[in-house]
Amino acid sequence: MLFEDVSLRYSNSPDIFSELSLTLPARSLHFLTGPSGAGKTSLLSLLYLAKLPSGGRLKLFGQDVAQASRAKRTNIRRQLGVVFQDYRLLDHLSVFDNVALPLRVIGTTEETLQQNVSELLHWVGLEGLFDALPAVLSGGQKQRVAIARAVVTRPKLILADEPTGNVDDAIAERLMQLFVELHKLGACVIVATHNERMVERFAFPRLHLDGGTIKVLPALARGN
Amino acid sequence: MAVGSFLPPARRSMMGGFVTSIVAVLVFISGIALTAAGSIGALVESWNTSVTGTLTVQVPGDVATSFAKANNIVTKVRSLPEIKRAEVVSKSQVQELLRPWLGNDKLIADLPLPALIDIELNTPSPQSLERASSAIKAIAADVVIDDHRVWLNRIADFARGLSYVALALMAMSLGALVLTVVFATRASLTEYIQVIEVLHLVGARDSHIASQFSWRAVRQTLWGGVFGLIAFAPALTAITFLARRIDDGVLPPVSLPVPYWIGLCLLPLIAAVIAYVAAMTTVRRVLSGMV
Numbered sequence: 001m002l003f004e005d006v007s008l009r010y011s012n013s014p015d016i017f018s019e020l021s022l023t024l025p026a027r028s029l030h031f032l033t034g035p036s037g038a039g040k041t042s043l044l045s046l047l048y049l050a051k052l053p054s055g056g057r058l059k060l061f062g063q064d065v066a067q068a069s070r071a072k073r074t075n076i077r078r079q080l081g082v083v084f085q086d087y088r089l090l091d092h093l094s095v096f097d098n099v100a101l102p103l104r105v106i107g108t109t110e111e112t113l114q115q116n117v118s119e120l121l122h123w124v125g126l127e128g129l130f131d132a133l134p135a136v137l138s139g140g141q142k143q144r145v146a147i148a149r150a151v152v153t154r155p156k157l158i159l160a161d162e163p164t165g166n167v168d169d170a171i172a173e174r175l176m177q178l179f180v181e182l183h184k185l186g187a188c189v190i191v192a193t194h195n196e197r198m199v200e201r202f203a204f205p206r207l208h209l210d211g212g213t214i215k216v217l218p219a220l221a222r223g224n
Numbered sequence: 225m226a227v228g229s230f231l232p233p234a235r236r237s238m239m240g241g242f243v244t245s246i247v248a249v250l251v252f253i254s255g256i257a258l259t260a261a262g263s264i265g266a267l268v269e270s271w272n273t274s275v276t277g278t279l280t281v282q283v284p285g286d287v288a289t290s291f292a293k294a295n296n297i298v299t300k301v302r303s304l305p306e307i308k309r310a311e312v313v314s315k316s317q318v319q320e321l322l323r324p325w326l327g328n329d330k331l332i333a334d335l336p337l338p339a340l341i342d343i344e345l346n347t348p349s350p351q352s353l354e355r356a357s358s359a360i361k362a363i364a365a366d367v368v369i370d371d372h373r374v375w376l377n378r379i380a381d382f383a384r385g386l387s388y389v390a391l392a393l394m395a396m397s398l399g400a401l402v403l404t405v406v407f408a409t410r411a412s413l414t415e416y417i418q419v420i421e422v423l424h425l426v427g428a429r430d431s432h433i434a435s436q437f438s439w440r441a442v443r444q445t446l447w448g449g450v451f452g453l454i455a456f457a458p459a460l461t462a463i464t465f466l467a468r469r470i471d472d473g474v475l476p477p478v479s480l481p482v483p484y485w486i487g488l489c490l491l492p493l494i495a496a497v498i499a500y501v502a503a504m505t506t507v508r509r510v511l512s513g514m515v
Binding site: 048073078 | 232423426427430432
């Protein structure tokens, strides 16, 4: 992942950030920190290709996203896993079908899909809720469904926007452990969070966004 | 969840019933228009066939002399090579033809009706008509020859005009169908924008997302088309029944040509194809606005 003088603004408003330059290697895990309104969610939206940079160059998996064709951008998206702050679960689909959605989109066979989704839902502690609709889930349960959906395809880059914001400490730790496992398996993970305790508990470097600039800071403390 | 189907069931969509209802009405109107166009076309053709190749000759003079003169002309005309049949129309037959229009037997009996000769040609063509007319004029210069062309052409022009209006009505109905599907698809896109965004962000291709909407539009349109045709069937039966009650002399029996029957049966399919293309184009245009 390469940022070269990347800036972002919405229509005629001032830049949310400008001239961000940064290189993140594969197989890394970073927390994305910064005060509210610093642009963490906007930065993530650039990375999951909901927006294009208004200036500079952003390369993902070696491809300049602004220059990439539509088909190539779709292929890039298929290598991403995104946990949205507002979950973005599809209300008409069951827990199982929400998690299976990215696999179905890429054409995974039902047999493989059943096995992978079931295992993952057990792992995030939702084994009894396969057929439940999102409307009956608590905030924490929705969060876990969103995380399961983000990681079910074993993406190369996982972007999580406050993934532990609505869960208790035990679940939060378990979910972070899942991200760490995926990182160990080779994924690049960025977790945007305000949870300083979690940042201290898991010793990973931080991308600190503040005042329109970004700094790579070392881990706060040694955890695992 | 069926593989490849990501949208909420259509019954939960507020636009589903709207599209089906509007399409049913439009297919009904298109059916009426297509039937009108086909029937009028067949009627013109029927008139054309029955009139082409026939002549009516009016023999002037008073009743007594004109019929004698007409018999004399018929004898000579029958020897002409263009003529297949030539007969004097009897006075009673002429009176019978007038009865529906004048009604009063006494009035008709008192009318100084000219003798008429009904002639059928061997070859029903304009050239044959021309030659026969010249030959008849050579036999009796004072007769009046009516080849029915003038009034037939006027009626045919009028009927063709009606036929074009009917086809234009059908075209407008299909145009309204396009607008309906575009509107409904746009409304559905607004309704399901969150679903579309999620699908887009998890890597669904535009064609895949667009096909979800297109096939939904096809299903709704097909149902609407079938309902429209079902509603049209009794209307067609009623129109046919009323048309058959009209006297043959005024309106010859007309049946809808086979291509129009096929067109009627294909209306739901045509509507579905239009809906598919309209929905696909609309969704792709909206998706192209996303990164």
